[in-house]
Amino acid sequence: MLDVTSGRFQLTDIIESMNDQLLQSEIHNPQSAIKDYRLFIDGSYVDASGGNTFEDVSPVTGRVIARVAEANADDVDRAVAAAKRARHGAWGKMGVNARLDLLARVADRIMERFDEFLEAEIGDTGKPVSWAKAIDIPRGAANFKLFANLVRNVPNESYQTDTEDGLGALNYAIRVPLGVVGVICPWNLPLLLMTWKVAPALACGNTVVVKPSEETPGTATLLGEVMNEVGIPPGVYNVVHGFGPGSAGEALTKHPDVAAITFTGETRTGSAIMKTVADGVKPVSFELGGKNPAIIFADADFDAAVAGVARSTFANCGQVCLCSERLYVERPIFDRFVEALAERAKKLRMGDPFQQSTTMGPLISKGHREKVLSYYQLAREEGATIVTGGGIPKLGDPFDGGSFVEPTILTGLPESARVIKEEIFGPVCHVQPFDSEDEALAMANDTEYGLCSALWTQNLSRAHRLAAQIDVGITWVNSWFLRDLRTPFGGTGISGIGREGGIHSVNFYSELRNVCVKL
Numbered sequence: 001m002l003d004v005t006s007g008r009f010q011l012t013d014i015i016e017s018m019n020d021q022l023l024q025s026e027i028h029n030p031q032s033a034i035k036d037y038r039l040f041i042d043g044s045y046v047d048a049s050g051g052n053t054f055e056d057v058s059p060v061t062g063r064v065i066a067r068v069a070e071a072n073a074d075d076v077d078r079a080v081a082a083a084k085r086a087r088h089g090a091w092g093k094m095g096v097n098a099r100l101d102l103l104a105r106v107a108d109r110i111m112e113r114f115d116e117f118l119e120a121e122i123g124d125t126g127k128p129v130s131w132a133k134a135i136d137i138p139r140g141a142a143n144f145k146l147f148a149n150l151v152r153n154v155p156n157e158s159y160q161t162d163t164e165d166g167l168g169a170l171n172y173a174i175r176v177p178l179g180v181v182g183v184i185c186p187w188n189l190p191l192l193l194m195t196w197k198v199a200p201a202l203a204c205g206n207t208v209v210v211k212p213s214e215e216t217p218g219t220a221t222l223l224g225e226v227m228n229e230v231g232i233p234p235g236v237y238n239v240v241h242g243f244g245p246g247s248a249g250e251a252l253t254k255h256p257d258v259a260a261i262t263f264t265g266e267t268r269t270g271s272a273i274m275k276t277v278a279d280g281v282k283p284v285s286f287e288l289g290g291k292n293p294a295i296i297f298a299d300a301d302f303d304a305a306v307a308g309v310a311r312s313t314f315a316n317c318g319q320v321c322l323c324s325e326r327l328y329v330e331r332p333i334f335d336r337f338v339e340a341l342a343e344r345a346k347k348l349r350m351g352d353p354f355q356q357s358t359t360m361g362p363l364i365s366k367g368h369r370e371k372v373l374s375y376y377q378l379a380r381e382e383g384a385t386i387v388t389g390g391g392i393p394k395l396g397d398p399f400d401g402g403s404f405v406e407p408t409i410l411t412g413l414p415e416s417a418r419v420i421k422e423e424i425f426g427p428v429c430h431v432q433p434f435d436s437e438d439e440a441l442a443m444a445n446d447t448e449y450g451l452c453s454a455l456w457t458q459n460l461s462r463a464h465r466l467a468a469q470i471d472v473g474i475t476w477v478n479s480w481f482l483r484d485l486r487t488p489f490g491g492t493g494i495s496g497i498g499r500e501g502g503i504h505s506v507n508f509y510s511e512l513r514n515v516c517v518k519l
């Protein structure tokens, strides 16, 4: 499924090792005990010092599944102090190979405890087991293997410099960790996106304080146990739960001993964090929102394009930053394409995420459903044709307590419509016809966002030409979400700052210092 040397990873990869029968969830057993998710500080699980907790709610049923300790500024301070001690203590003094061996063990241990991670992730997000076991958990593990391998093999930069006396000088650069890194995460791919930051940060010798999304505290908490089991020293990995403004998130960004902030989430939040860290001139790595175009030409392999675009629109209930929300389809195939995509949408099965037959989960929360439904309503007001969907499905008990929405396809809006301009982050797209390559390109680029695009065409000259002209960080040609973890990942415009992946992550999580030796 995953080549850890190259970091190649495919959406279609499936792990067959899991025994579904072992999975216990509140869906099948509503009486199952409500979990306690505590803070993980200095290698121990602790309550919040203020005693505050908040509820973790299943988006599948609306029931409370866990009580979560809410860290205040004092807790964040304790976590940062522990991380600082570890940075200069056991972790800082450990040889690089020993450090990387331990991180490779973290990957192995996640795979050994696969079902527990799977259950925690599905409990928090409601995503279908087929997706979570193919993507979220294996990628969460793979991130540690990839960066352990990569950092072991990063070359050093050096130069021989001429000097007047003819003896010369040797310049060489050493890489040093930044220190304590604050890691702030979203809810859509909780373990995967958190470890995408934690793994390279730790591999480079930093220590971390993680603030998971308030919606998805489970897998970050469980990872603390794994860190202890494999012998990662206390204080290297810390978890503070809570919210953003006025809570753990803001306290972390304000903390003077946090050397850098790495954040994935909404563009608006990135902007708020940037203001907070400005006084400390801290480096930031931002993976933000998207309003991604997919352009489908008449010469595309029709069936492959329909299947690919159905995935890029509806995967993870449209809650992947890379999802396509704007489709541009060449006019000769427009009607046939919309019809075929609608057929695919109607076949998506919602309900129990632990059933292999379930292909679409709920939105993350009732609050997020309100937002997505408000865009369905806005589309009507803006004059859209609703080809399919547009409402709440009737799934019966216990799923009517959840946050499900219908997959929705819209047509007929002008490009100026808010529904086409703003990120919705749900299972919804607008499909627009086009008559020329230039027109498609102009519409694709008419946005402040710039995360990714997908091109569907058999004409590779055109694909290369367009890929160079679309203002995004990542373009897929005849594919989507086909990931090689060594490649640069990130957005242009308001979709982000910096690149992560492979050496690009190493460049963010370490600092180069030059040493000049006169010979």
Ligand code: NAD
Pocket (backbone or CB within 6 Å): 184, 185, 186, 187, 188, 193, 211, 212, 213, 214, 242, 243, 244, 245, 249, 250, 253, 264, 265, 266, 267, 269, 270, 272, 273, 286, 287, 288, 289, 290, 320, 321, 423, 425, 451, 491, 495, 496
């Ligand atoms: P969000 O911005 O609402 O929250 C993300 C995290 O930031 C949460 O942990 C939250 O508690 C915290 N936070 C909020 N305000 C804060 C503040 N003022 N200071 C510090 N922390 C704060 O995002 P979300 O709703 O969790 O995630 C969905 C968004 O993430 C979408 O916009 C999506 O496009 C984006 N996303 C981007 C990528 C990418 O790689 N570009 C990947 C996944 C998700």
